[in-house]
Amino acid sequence: MAAGQAVVAQGGCGGGDAGGVAQYRVAGGRTRDTNDTWLVQFPDIPEALTVGQDVDEAAINAEEALEAALEIYFEARRPIPMPSKPAKGQASVTLPALVTSKVFLSNEMILQGVRKVDASIA
Template sequence: MYYDVVLENDGDTLLATCPDLPEVASVGDDEGEALLNVVEAIELAIQVRIAEREPVPEPSRHRKGRHPVRVPAQAAVKALLHNEMLKQNMRKSDLARAMSIHMPQVDRILNPKHSTKLETLELAFEKLGKHLEVRAG
């Protein structure tokens, strides 16, 4: 999953924003630092949207002049899982029952910063009637 990032001069620093996630803004002394910092801001935006039961927007098509930034795989998969839960009107408690686990475990499964076993994520998607597919690109 890649989000486009816009870099703008902001005095002595570069401001990085993400049009698909308007709450995201980060800075860096140079392009590399700004792009590195914005990844953390995107992860945080995903985490907040999941916590507030708001959909995580799919990245829009790449536009010329913007910088595509890769979202870490765990955060991307958890955003997809969360969005599917919203689409199916499934609550965390419903997923916990379906997976025969406790609520704190579901909270960890949906936390983009928490490392979750691939098998657990596959099971969560399975309980939603979906299959998790992985590709290298």
């Protein structure tokens, strides 16, 4: 990937279909930081920020940062925004299917006003 090329996290629903699994893509930017590290940011999930000493480490850290930020949304019962459409040619980090499923389940439960305890009683 070229310097400054954006990172996209895929994980499970939103913009397409790959082998039966919907794609959830969260556009993000990767830029060279002032201390010679790679900074990764996700405009749709601003709580997800990370750095890496090189591009590979930044990609690994990006997935971890995104998952950690999503946990904040889950715990606070905040709706997780549907991602912006990524630009053509953006790189990607693939989120686990379980995380993707949690995103959609969480959003649906919030939409319907259902809590975990309500779901376990039914």
